[in-house]
Amino acid sequence: MSTPPAAVAPPAPPRLTVVVPCYNEAANVPEMVRRLDAALAGLAWEAIFVDDDSPDGTAAVAKAIAARDPRIRCIRRIGRRGLASACIEGMLASAAPFLAVIDGDLQHDETLLPRMLAALEAEEAELVIGSRHVAGGAAAGGFSDLRQRISEAGAGLAQRLLPMRVADPMSGFFALPRAVFDGLAPRLNGTGFKILLDIILSADRPLRVMELPYSFRPRQAGESKLDLAVLIEYLGLLLDKALGGVLPLRFLAFAAVGLTGVVVHMVVLGLAHGLGPVPFERAMWLGALAAMTSNFLxxxxxxxxxxxxxxxxxxxxxxxxxxVCGVGAVANAGIAAVLLRDGVLGWELAGAAGALMTVVWxxxxxSTLVWRAR
Structure with a gap:
């Protein structure tokens, strides 16, 4: 009678999930895993790489490692993009009692993770932040002068809205209990790149915060994701939280872009008719076409x-x-004409009502037809 094989003890469930949002970080994934393995030796942990369908094959690299290391997982997102929403998706996929977020570019100091976890387990804080702006921290090594100034300006704006003092609200390196995250997740905006700020401003009460110093490293591979659109999204997040989420952030951005279209329309009208030989009606159509094109882009x-x-x-x-905009323009004129004809509103308010309906339409x-969610 053969002896049954000895039972193999299953691996301990992870105590800490490290969420790593990625876009075009294929060259950094193996080194990130190596560094996490060294920093978290002796701890039960897992890492979830959340990749926004990077064209450089980031997901493929992460999945190849996951195939031989059960501590590594990968979420490949198709048709969705954004650091904040990637972090949210990764944290929601975890069953570990504690969560951490660290950038995939190796600029954060992963050796800080055990101290973050220890502080959370000892209930010394509900949110532990890796901070570049407390005593012992440094940011200059990982930032150009321009990015340094942008970061400082952004932190100054954010601190006006924060319910507690946080020296580095722009940090993308932090940890918190999953129970705390699960409680505030439904209120998160999920837009842009500053997930920490979103978490702090979405909590229904001031969180107990601890900031641990670290030195921000220079990027080794890949390229920075900071651009004008990121800055606009950041300002939009602050506006959304300041207004209490009364209006969707995407609607506010859409309306603001519409205002730039008015400027484009008037410039084209002035050049074509005011300075040029084009008849007024034709110039109006040229201005409208230019404005719609600008708004779309x-x-x-x-x-x-x-x-x-x-x-x-x-x-x-x-x-x-x-x-879509053509139908909206016809609706604008029709609504305004009816309100004016029936004496409901004067021409000024009738025109404004028609314009508002056009923006909403x-x-x-x-959102439904042109940029529908995939």
């Missing part, structure tokens, strides 16, 4: 950054945007 780059259209899809989207149809 800016919305595609900023408002719908996470659903950005490219190639043939972008051309189809532009044509559909023309149609264009936004609703654009």
């Amino acid at each position: 800016i919305n595609n780059r900023i408002t719908y950054r996470d659903r950005r259209l490219r190639g043939a899809a972008m051309l189809r989207g532009l044509v559909l945007f023309y149609l 264009n936004y609703a149809m654009s």
Whole structure:
């Protein structure tokens, strides 16, 4: 009679989940795993790489490591993009009692993670932040002068809204209990790159915060994701929290882009008719076409950054945007005419009501048809 094989004890469930949001970080994934393995030796941990369908094959690299290391997982997101939403998705996928977020570019100091976990387990804090701006921390090594100034300005703006003192609200390196995150997750905005700020401002009470110093490292591979759109998204997040989320952030951005379209329209009208020989009505159509084109390009780059259209899809989207806005313009004129004709409103308010309805129509149809979620 053969002896049954000895039972193999299953691995201990992870005590800590480290969420690593990624976009074009294929070269950094193996080194990140190696560093986490060294920093968290003796602890039960896992890492979830959340990749926004990087064209450099980040997900493939992470999955190849996951195939031989059960502590590594990978979520590949198709048709969704954004650091904040990636972090939220990764944290929601965890069953560990504690969560940490660290950037995939190796600029954060992973050796701080055991101290973060220890502080949370001892209930010394509900949110532990890796901080560049407390005594012992440093940021200059990982920032250009321009990025340093932008970071400092952004932190100054954020601190005006925070319910507690946080020296580095722009940090992307932090840890918290999963129970705390689960409680505030439904209130998160999920837009942009500053997930920590979103968490602090979404809590229904001031969290007990601890900041641990670390030195921000220079990037070794890949390139920075900071651009104008990121800054606009950050300002939009602050505005959204300041207004208490009364209006969707995407709608506010869409309306703001519409205002830039008015400027484009007037410039084209002035050049074509005011300074040029084009008849007024034809110049008006040229101005409208230019404004719609400008609005589409800016919305595609900023408002719908996470659903950005490219190639043939972008051309189809532009044509559909023309149609949507054309219907909106007809509706604008019709609504305003009815309100004015029936004596409901004067021409000023009738025109404003028609314009408002146009913005709402264009936004609703654009979100549903042009930049529909995939």
